[in-house]
Amino acid sequence: MESRPTAYLxxxxxxxxxxxxxxxxxxxxxxxxxxxxxxxxxxxxxxRDCIVCGPTGCLEVFTxxxxxxxxxxxxxxxxxENPAAVASGIETALAAQGNTHTKVLxxxxxxxxxxxxxxxxxxxxxxxxxxxxxxxxxxxxxxxxIQRSASTPYDASTTTSPSxxxxxxxxxxxxxxxxxxxxxxxxxxxxxxxAYPKDVIRKIKTATETEGPTYVQIHVSCCTGWYFxxxxxxxxxxxxxxxxxxxxxxxxxxxLGKVHKIRQKPVEEYLRIQKRFAHxxxxxxxxxxxxxxxxxxxxxxxxxxxxxx
Amino acid sequence: MIPHAPIGDAGSSLANKxxxxxxxxxxxxxKLCNGCGTCETFCPxxxxxxxxxxxxxxxxxxxxxxxxxxxxxxxKNAIKMILEEK
Amino acid sequence: MPEKxxxxxxxxxxxxxxxSGRQVVEGxxxxxxxxxxxxxDVISAYPITPQTHIVEDLSQFVAxxxxxxxxxxxxxxxxxxxxxxxxxxxxxxxxxATTSQGLxxxxxVVFNMAGMRLPAVMTIVxxxxxxxxxxxxxxxxxxxxRDSGWIQLYVEDVQELVDTxxxxxxxxxxxxxxxxxxxxxxxxxxxxxxxxxDLLDQKAVDEFLPPFKPVSILNPEDPKSFGMFVxxxxxxxxxxxxxxxxxxxxxxxGDAARSFExxxxxxxGDLIDTYQTDGAEIILVAMGSLVGTLRDVVDDLRSKGxxxxxxxxxxxxxxxxxxxxEAIAGAKVVCVLDKNISLGTGEGAVFTxxxxxxxxxxxxxxxxxxxxxxxxxxxxxxxxxxxVSNAEDVIKHGIxxxxxxxxxxxx
Numbered sequence: 001m002e003s004r005p006t007a008y009l010x011x012x013x014x015x016x017x018x019x020x021x022x023x024x025x026x027x028x029x030x031x032x033x034x035x036x037x038x039x040x041x042x043x044x045x046x047x048r049d050c051i052v053c054g055p056t057g058c059l060e061v062f063t064x065x066x067x068x069x070x071x072x073x074x075x076x077x078x079x080x081e082n083p084a085a086v087a088s089g090i091e092t093a094l095a096a097q098g099n100t101h102t103k104v105l106x107x108x109x110x111x112x113x114x115x116x117x118x119x120x121x122x123x124x125x126x127x128x129x130x131x132x133x134x135x136x137x138x139x140x141x142x143x144x145x146i147q148r149s150a151s152t153p154y155d156a157s158t159t160t161s162p163s164x165x166x167x168x169x170x171x172x173x174x175x176x177x178x179x180x181x182x183x184x185x186x187x188x189x190x191x192x193x194x195a196y197p198k199d200v201i202r203k204i205k206t207a208t209e210t211e212g213p214t215y216v217q218i219h220v221s222c223c224t225g226w227y228f229x230x231x232x233x234x235x236x237x238x239x240x241x242x243x244x245x246x247x248x249x250x251x252x253x254x255x256l257g258k259v260h261k262i263r264q265k266p267v268e269e270y271l272r273i274q275k276r277f278a279h280x281x282x283x284x285x286x287x288x289x290x291x292x293x294x295x296x297x298x299x300x301x302x303x304x305x306x307x308x309x
Numbered sequence: 310m311i312p313h314a315p316i317g318d319a320g321s322s323l324a325n326k327x328x329x330x331x332x333x334x335x336x337x338x339x340k341l342c343n344g345c346g347t348c349e350t351f352c353p354x355x356x357x358x359x360x361x362x363x364x365x366x367x368x369x370x371x372x373x374x375x376x377x378x379x380x381x382x383x384x385k386n387a388i389k390m391i392l393e394e395k
Numbered sequence: 396m397p398e399k400x401x402x403x404x405x406x407x408x409x410x411x412x413x414x415s416g417r418q419v420v421e422g423x424x425x426x427x428x429x430x431x432x433x434x435x436d437v438i439s440a441y442p443i444t445p446q447t448h449i450v451e452d453l454s455q456f457v458a459x460x461x462x463x464x465x466x467x468x469x470x471x472x473x474x475x476x477x478x479x480x481x482x483x484x485x486x487x488x489x490x491x492a493t494t495s496q497g498l499x500x501x502x503x504v505v506f507n508m509a510g511m512r513l514p515a516v517m518t519i520v521x522x523x524x525x526x527x528x529x530x531x532x533x534x535x536x537x538x539x540x541r542d543s544g545w546i547q548l549y550v551e552d553v554q555e556l557v558d559t560x561x562x563x564x565x566x567x568x569x570x571x572x573x574x575x576x577x578x579x580x581x582x583x584x585x586x587x588x589x590x591x592x593d594l595l596d597q598k599a600v601d602e603f604l605p606p607f608k609p610v611s612i613l614n615p616e617d618p619k620s621f622g623m624f625v626x627x628x629x630x631x632x633x634x635x636x637x638x639x640x641x642x643x644x645x646x647x648x649g650d651a652a653r654s655f656e657x658x659x660x661x662x663x664g665d666l667i668d669t670y671q672t673d674g675a676e677i678i679l680v681a682m683g684s685l686v687g688t689l690r691d692v693v694d695d696l697r698s699k700g701x702x703x704x705x706x707x708x709x710x711x712x713x714x715x716x717x718x719x720x721e722a723i724a725g726a727k728v729v730c731v732l733d734k735n736i737s738l739g740t741g742e743g744a745v746f747t748x749x750x751x752x753x754x755x756x757x758x759x760x761x762x763x764x765x766x767x768x769x770x771x772x773x774x775x776x777x778x779x780x781x782x783v784s785n786a787e788d789v790i791k792h793g794i795x796x797x798x799x800x801x802x803x804x805x806x
Contacts, residue, residue, distance in 0.1 A: 021355040025372035026322030029353065031330060032376030037353040049615045053481065061624050068325055069317035069620035074613040077622035078480045079507055085474035089437060089481030089489075090613060092465045096436040096487055102615055120477060123470030197350050223376075231377030231390070234351050313573055313640070314512040315623040315633055316611055 022048065027070035028062040032230030034220030034237065035059045035109070037194050038136045042107055042218075045204025046132070048073060050103040051094075053087045055112035056080035058143040059136065081116040083108050084124040084133060091129045103208045104131040110151035111141040113217075114175050125184040125213040132207040132214045135177065138222040146225040150175040153245065154296060155289050156276045158225075163279035168289050173296070181215040182251045188214040190250035194221070195238035199260065203250065219246045227275030239270040244297040247304045261308045264301060267294045327354070331375035333390040339365040341387035348379035348388060413461050417593050422553040422585040423448030425592045426492075426518055426578075429560040431462045432600040433516075436487035436607075439467040439478040443497040444530045445582040446520040450492055464490075472497035476504040476517070483513035484621050486612035488564070491515065494582055495522035495536045502540065508575050509544025509637060511622055514567035514607075515575040516560065517545075521683065521734075522582040523770040531771020532582040533734040534683065538711075538744045544637045546576040546644055547712040549682040553590045555663045556580050559709075561600055562651040568607050572644045574637070579711075581684040583771070595659070603658045641713045648710050666715035668707045669722050671697055675704025676727040677786040680719070680749065682708045685732060685767075685774060692779040703783055708745065716752030723753075728789045729762045730782050736766050742798035761794050767801040778802055 022043035029036040035058055043050075051074045054060040060077045063070040078086045083106040091104045108117065113135040121133060140158045141147040148161040152170045157163040161170035178189045188210040192200045200218055207214035221237045223230040240246035241260060245267060248260030268290060271277040280286035280293075301307050337348075344364035349357045356369040357379055368379070380388035413428060414420065420428070427449050430438075438457075440450040456462045469475045472493050479489040493501060498519060508515060524535045537547055548563060550556040556578065563576040580586060611619050625633060649665035656662035671693050672678055679689050686707045696703045706722050706729075708715065723729050733743020740747060746764030753760065765782055768774045778801060785799065 023355060024320035024322050025354045025356050025369070026325035026327055027354075028325070028327070031353075031374035032378055033353050037351065040353070040355050051485070051613045051615065063322070064317065064620050064623040066315050066623040066625040066629055067311075067317050068322040069319065069623065070322040071620050072319045072618055074615055074618040075620040076481065076484050076613055077620075077624075078477060078511070079503055082474065082477035082480070082504065085469065085477035086481035086484075088467060088469075088474070089439065089478030089483075089487075090485045091481075092437050092439075092467055092478065093482040093485035093487035096463075096465050097485075119471060120474045123474050126470070127468065229377070231381040233353070233376065233378050234382055311629060311632055311636070313610060313636060314510070314621070315625045315629070317620040317623050319618040319620070 022072045024070045024072055026068065028065060030224050032223045032233040034138060034194055034222055034233055035136045038218045038220045039107060041197050041200040042134055042204050043073060045201040046103055046105055046208050049101055050105055051090055053083040053106045055083040055108045055117060057109035057112055059107060061143055080112055082120050084117060085120040087131045088124045088129045091131050106133045108135055110135055110137045110139060111149040114150040114177055125181060125186055129213055130211055135217045136220045137217050138220050138225060140225050142222050142225045154293060155280060157279055168279065178217055182254055186215055187212045187253050191217045191248050193219040193237050193241050193246060193248060195234050195241060228273055232273060236273060243267045243270045244300045244306050245270055247300045247306055249304050259304050259306060262306050264307050267297050326371045327374050328371045331373060331393055333375045333377060334393040335368055335373065335380050335388045336391050337367045338387045341385045342366060343385050345384060347382050347384060351378050351382050413456065415594055417591060419589055419591050421448060422556065422588050424452050425553045425557050426560055427452035428594050429557040430490050431456050432595045432597055433561055433564050433604060435464045435490040437482035438464050438490045439469055439475045440491045441469050441472045441475045441497060443494055445522060445586045446492045446494045448586060449518060472500045473504060476501045476508060479515045480504060480508050480513055483515055484613050486609055488607040489515040492518040492520065494520040495524055498536045498540060505540050505543045505545060512573040513575060514573050516563045516567055517577050519577045519579045520582045520586045521579050529770040532584055533769045535735045537577055537579045538735040541712055541744065544574060545712065546574055547579055548576060548710055549579045549708060551684055551686045553585055553588065553592050556585060557592060557595060558655060558661055561595065561604060562655050564604055565651045566644060566647050569647050570610055572640050572647055573610065574640050574644065584684045599658060645713050664707060664709050666710040667718045667722060668709060670705040672704035672706065672722055674702055676702040676790065677783060678704045678706055678723050678726045678729045679732065680706045680729060681732040682711060688774060689779060692776055696783060714748055719749055720753055720756040720758055723760055724758050726760050728786045729760055730786050731762060731764045732767050733764060734768045746798065761789050763789060763794060764798040765801050772802060
C-alpha cells in the first residue's frame with residue numbers, strides 16, 4: 001500500500017494538505033467541533049491502511065450525509081450500539097482473507113461507548129479481537145440535543161439532567177470506562193485530550209500497533225453542548241486536564257504507565273467558562289457543589305499521581 | 310442514478326463549501342507569524358496550511374467555518390477574527 | 396456430557412472429517428453440513444434453543460479443522476448479526492442461525508443489514524415468541540420480521556432445508572438481489588428430527604455456488620463509506636431499490652431451484668409449490684413442516700373422493716401474490732393455516748396477505764384462515780380433517796367465521 005504522509009503537525013504540506021488529509025473538509029460539523037479535530041488526529045495516528053466503524057452520532061451524521069462523505073479511509077456505519085461488534089466482524093473477515101496489515105478502528109461517541117454499546121464492547125474485548133476502540137468523549141448525547149450520558153460529569157446541566165430550583169444538574173459521577181476496559185485485560189488503555197495533539201497521535205499509533213483490543217478515550221470539546229465560544233475549543237479541554245478533572249494516563253498490560261503531569265489549577269477555572277456549569281455560580285449555594293467537584297479532581301490527582309513533585 | 314446501497318465516495322464532502330457558514334473570518338498576518346503551525350494543528354476542518362513558498366500560514370476560505378480556534382491559540386496573535394462582509 | 400450425548404445420538408464420530416453421502420442425521424447436523432459446504436468465511440452466532448445443535452455442530456467442524464470458517468463466539472444475537480454486517484461489508488461470506496427471542500433481539504440489525512444490501516444467510520429455527528415463554532415451534536418470530544427486507548424461504552423437511560440453504564447463498568449473493576436470506580425451519584420438528592438425508596458433496600456445491608463477489612467492499616485501496624446518513628431527498632429511493640431487489644429475487648429464487656435440480660436432481664417448487672390442485676375445490680395453504688402433514692391428509696381424502704389440494708408457500712418474502720392467485724383461482728374455498736397471529740387482526744399474516752392479493756386480481760374465492768399450532772401445539776391429522784369439513788360447510792353455506800383458532804382449550 002502506498003504510504004502518503006498526512007502530516008498535520010509538520011509544516012511541509014503546502015496547499016496540497018487539504019487533499020492529503022484523511023478527513024476531508026466540507027463535513028457538516030459545527031464550527032470549532034472538537035470531534036472533527038479528534039477524528040483528524042486519530043486518522044493521522046492510524047494511517048491510510050485502516051477501516052473505521054462509526055456508530056450513530058454527531059461524527060457519523062456530519063461526515064456522511066449522502067452522497068457526501070468526508071472519509072478518505074473505508075468507513076462503515078451500521079447502528080448506534082454495535083460498532084464494536086461490526087469491527088469484530090471486519091477484523092475476523094480480514095483474518096479470513098489473510099490480511100494482517102489493515103487496522104480496524106471504532107470511532108464512537110460517549111453515548112454509544114459508555115451506555116448503549118457497552119455490551120458489544122465487552123464482548124469484543126473479552127474475545128480479544130485485534131482492534132482499536134476510540135471514544136471521542138464530549139460527555140453527553142450531542143447529536144440528539146445534549147442529553148445526559150453515563151459520561152456526563154457531575155453537576156453538568158444537560159437537557160435531560162437540567163439544573164433547576166431543586167437540582168444542580170447531573171447527579172451522577174462519570175463512569176470509569178477506562179477501568180472497565182483495563183479489567184477486560186486490554187493490553188493498552190489510554191485517555192487523551194485534543195488539547196495535546198502529539199499525545200493523541202502517539203496513543204492512537206501505539207494502540208493500533210498493539211496486538212489485541214485497545215482503547216483510547218479522547219476528551220473533545222463541544223461548544224454547542226457545553227455552551228462556550230467556539231474559539232475556546234482547545235482552551236476549555238486544556239483546562240479540564242490542568243484542573244485534574246480529565247486525567248490523562250495510559251495503562252499498559254494493566255499497569256499504570258505514563259501520566260500527563262500538571263500544575264493543578266482550581267476547578268472553577270474550568271467550570272466558569274462553560275454555561276453547562278453556570279448554575280453553580282449563580283449564588284453562594286453553588287460553592288458546596290464546586291467543593292464536591294474539587295474533591296473529584298483531588299481524588300484524580302491522588303489516584304493517578306497527576307501533580308509534579 | 311443512485312447506487313444499490315447508500316455508499317459514498319472518499320472525500321466527496323469537498324463538494325460542500327462550508328466557507329459560506331462563516332461570520333468571522335480569520336485574517337493571517339504573515340509579518341507576525343513565526344511559522345509554528347499551531348493554527349494548522351488545531352484547525353478542526355484541516356484547512357489551515359502553509360502559503361506556497363512561504364513559512365507562514367493561511368486558511369482555505371472555501372471551507373473555513375470561522376470558529377476562531379486558530380486565532381485564540383496563535384502564540385503570536387498573528388490571526389485576527391474580522392466580521393466578514395458578504 | 397450433553398455434547399457427547401448429542402454427538403453420539405447423531406451417530407457420528409466425535410472428531411474428524413464431515414460425513415458424506417446418504418446418512419441418517421439430525422436436522423441440525425444436516426443444516427450445519429450444508430452451511431459447511433457453502434464455505435462461509437465468517438460464522439457468528441449465539442446459542443438459543445432450539446438452534447443450539449446447529450451452532451454446536453459448526454463449532455465442532457471448526458474445532459476439527461474440517462472447515463476453514465472463522466467462528467465468532469459473540470455475547471448476544473444482537474452482536475452476532477452486527478458482526479456479520481461488518482464481515483459481509485468486508486467481503487466475507489457470512490452465516491448465522493437463531494430463533495425467537497434471539498431474532499427479536501436482532502431486529503434492529505435485521506432491518507439494517509437488508510438496507511445495507513449485505514447478503515448473509517441465516518437459519519431461523521422457528522419458535523414462538525414470549526410471553527408466555529415457550530421454546531416450541533410456530534412462525535411468529537420470522538413473521539414478525541416480514542417487513543425487514545430479508546428474503547424468507549420456508550422448508551418442509553430436512554432434505555429441502557439442506558438444499559435450500561445452498562440455494563439461499565446463490566440468491567442472496569446475486570448482484571441484482573444483494574439481500575440477506577432467512578431459511579426458516581420448524582424448531583424441534585425439523586431441527587431435532589433424525590431423517591435419512593443426502594448430504595451434499597463439496598465439489599458439487601463448489602460448482603453450483605460461485606465465490607462471493609460483492610459490488611463493493613470496505614477496502615483501503617478504494618475507500619468507500621458504507622451506511623451513510625440519508626435525508627428525505629434520497630431515503631425513499633433507497634427503500635424503493637430494496638423493493639426492486641426483492642422483485643428481482645422472484646425470478647432468481649425459481650432459477651436457483653431449477654439450476655439446483657439440474658445439478659442435484661431435487662426440486663421443491665418455485666416461490667410456491669402445488670400438490671393435487673388440479674380440479675381441487677378445497678385448497679389448503681401452509682408453510683414449513685406442516686405441509687408434510689397436509690400432503691398425507693390430501694392423499695387420504697383424495698382416495699376417498701374429496702377434491703382437496705395443497706399450496707405450499709416456499710417464499711413468504713418476496714410474497715408470491717400472483718402465483719397464489721393463479722393457483723387458487725379455480726377453487727371453491729381456500730383454507731390458510733397460519734402458525735402465527737397478527738394480534739389485533741384476529742388472524743394469521745399469511746391469511747391476511749392472501750386475501751389482500753386476491754382482491755385486485757378480481758378473484759372472489761372464499762378464503763378462511765386458521766390460526767393453528769402456536770407454541771408447538773400438535774396438529775394431528777384429525778384436526779386437518781376438521782378444517783376440510785369446515786371448508787365443505789363454507790362451500791354449502793358460505794362463510795360463517797372467516798378466522799378460526801384451531802383446537803383452543805377454551806374460547
